[in-house]
Amino acid sequence: MTKIVVDPVTRVEGHLRVETEVDSGRVVDARVAGEMFRGFEAVLQGRDVLDAPVITQRICGVCPVSHAVASCRAVEDAQGLTPPPNGRLLRSLVLGANYLQSHLLHFYHLAALDFVDVTAVLAYDGPRADLRALRAWVEQEVSSNRILPAAPFLPRLQGDYPKDAAWNAAALAHYLDALEMRTEAHRMAARFGGKMPHTASLVPGGVTARVEHEDIEAFRAGLVRVRSFVENAYLPDLAALVARFGAYATVGRGVGRFLSYGAFEEADGSAWLPAGVVREGRFEPFDPARIAEQTGAARYARGTPRHPARGETRPEPGRAGAYSWIKAPRYDGEAVEVGPLARMMVARAAGVPDVTRAVDEALGRTGLGEQQLDSVAGRHLARGVETLLLARHMETWLDALEPGQPSVAPYDGDPSGAGYGLTEAPRGALGHWVTVADGRIERYQCLVPSTWNFSPRGDRGDPGPVEAAVLGTPVAADTRGLEVARVVRSFDPCIACAVH
Numbered sequence: 001m002t003k004i005v006v007d008p009v010t011r012v013e014g015h016l017r018v019e020t021e022v023d024s025g026r027v028v029d030a031r032v033a034g035e036m037f038r039g040f041e042a043v044l045q046g047r048d049v050l051d052a053p054v055i056t057q058r059i060c061g062v063c064p065v066s067h068a069v070a071s072c073r074a075v076e077d078a079q080g081l082t083p084p085p086n087g088r089l090l091r092s093l094v095l096g097a098n099y100l101q102s103h104l105l106h107f108y109h110l111a112a113l114d115f116v117d118v119t120a121v122l123a124y125d126g127p128r129a130d131l132r133a134l135r136a137w138v139e140q141e142v143s144s145n146r147i148l149p150a151a152p153f154l155p156r157l158q159g160d161y162p163k164d165a166a167w168n169a170a171a172l173a174h175y176l177d178a179l180e181m182r183t184e185a186h187r188m189a190a191r192f193g194g195k196m197p198h199t200a201s202l203v204p205g206g207v208t209a210r211v212e213h214e215d216i217e218a219f220r221a222g223l224v225r226v227r228s229f230v231e232n233a234y235l236p237d238l239a240a241l242v243a244r245f246g247a248y249a250t251v252g253r254g255v256g257r258f259l260s261y262g263a264f265e266e267a268d269g270s271a272w273l274p275a276g277v278v279r280e281g282r283f284e285p286f287d288p289a290r291i292a293e294q295t296g297a298a299r300y301a302r303g304t305p306r307h308p309a310r311g312e313t314r315p316e317p318g319r320a321g322a323y324s325w326i327k328a329p330r331y332d333g334e335a336v337e338v339g340p341l342a343r344m345m346v347a348r349a350a351g352v353p354d355v356t357r358a359v360d361e362a363l364g365r366t367g368l369g370e371q372q373l374d375s376v377a378g379r380h381l382a383r384g385v386e387t388l389l390l391a392r393h394m395e396t397w398l399d400a401l402e403p404g405q406p407s408v409a410p411y412d413g414d415p416s417g418a419g420y421g422l423t424e425a426p427r428g429a430l431g432h433w434v435t436v437a438d439g440r441i442e443r444y445q446c447l448v449p450s451t452w453n454f455s456p457r458g459d460r461g462d463p464g465p466v467e468a469a470v471l472g473t474p475v476a477a478d479t480r481g482l483e484v485a486r487v488v489r490s491f492d493p494c495i496a497c498a499v500h
């Protein structure tokens with residue numbers, strides 16, 4: 001029995017530790033741990049209720065729009081506010097732009113480097129000046145042993161990186177191109193969000209930005225550029241990765257249960273991507289009352305499982321048996337996976353035509369079977385499919401905007417009440433629950449995607465989704481955990497969110 005510890009897991013948001021036991025070349029036990037405590041929920045107590053969307057966006061600089069949307073919807077539910085159609089559409093557009101940059105960030109700048117030999121740039125002598133500049137920079141860093149300034153490239157885990165020069169050069173070129181596409185997506189989000197990260201215009205009741213023809217067309221021009229990159233670079237790169245690393249179509253199977261809260265408001269308030277649960281391959285309606293957070297292995301005061309509406313944040317760092325600052329949410333007492341794969345699984349099981357067609361086309365293009373979606377390769381593929389579908393569907397929201405019409409409702413909220421807001425962040429199901437008394441926040445709880453996915457053991461000792469996915473992973477003796485890191489990063493960890 002060999003212990004392999006990856007600590008910290010690099011190229012993730014926040015501080016993550018993964019500890020595994022390996023026997024006969026396979027992982028037989030795993031523990032994932034969030035390594036810090038932040039306490040946003042405690043910070044919010046006593047604050048003016050309108051502060052909630054501003055403060056909760058600071059939980060994460062990668063996905064702040066999702067927190068703004070969930071927080072606004074929670075306050076609206078508590079105070080009886082209804083955004084106008086323009087407000088709903090603008091939120092979906094800003095959130096969609098944030099999704100585009102986040103998904104490109106994950107693939108090219110966080111996860112793909114597990115499958116690319118970055119040192120191959122040292123031999124590059126081709127026509128692209130930006131790649132030659134990258135080569136010179138890496139040469140300087142390597143020669144001077146300045147490891148930290150060379151992040152995210154060095155240090156790295158050893159492993160079976162491809163030696164194909166054309167593959168590595170193309171991947172690194174798209175790494176640089178994706179930086180420009182992320183900048184474009186940020187510009188799009190800032191056009192209606194006021195700024196990025198941490199929008200200024202998303203408020204309870206809608207969005208304070210005006211809807212003008214020139215802003216619609218400027219947003220559309222950026223969307224066309226990003227969509228072109230998704231179609232001509234991202235999806236082909238995904239297909240090439242799946243073909244080159246076909247073994248990962250059978251590695252990383254999680255708990256086999258999937259949850260989505262539904263996402264992206266249409267003008268009438270319906271959701272473009274549906275809410276639902278998939279268990280044993282069957283679709284079920286989603287019931288928020290079935291959520292409960294457990295703390296058996298989390299560094300919080302232990303008690304009976306609590307619904308987030310009654311949740312508490314009482315840190316207990318030295319509690320025996322606890323190993324993570326992430327709570328253990330369960331749906332009907334079971335761990336469930338959330339994220340792009342879950343959204344595609346739920347939408348497909350619910351019979352959404354566009355999603356079903358796009359997923360089936362991706363499976364045909366890559367040669368994966370339907371059962372192989374629940375894998376490392378499947379998660380990457382689902383994220384790419386969602387990116388393409390979203391980039392196409394955002395055109396309909398632009399077309400539905402009505403210049404000159406209001407985008408925010410007058411604020412005339414009840415001073416007291418309770419409510420919740422559910423949406424989907426790029427990484428999965430996100431919920432905020434608030435209780436308001438005399439205009440002040442009495443209780444606030446967040447349940448975020450990486451809390452679901454990176455949960456520790458539950459009260460019954462059952463593993464969280466990532467812990468389950470790591471089990472059975474084949475590990476070469478000399479890699480020090482690269483294979484494990486590939487599984488973990490396929491979930492796109494955001495541990496800063498998970499420990500909020």
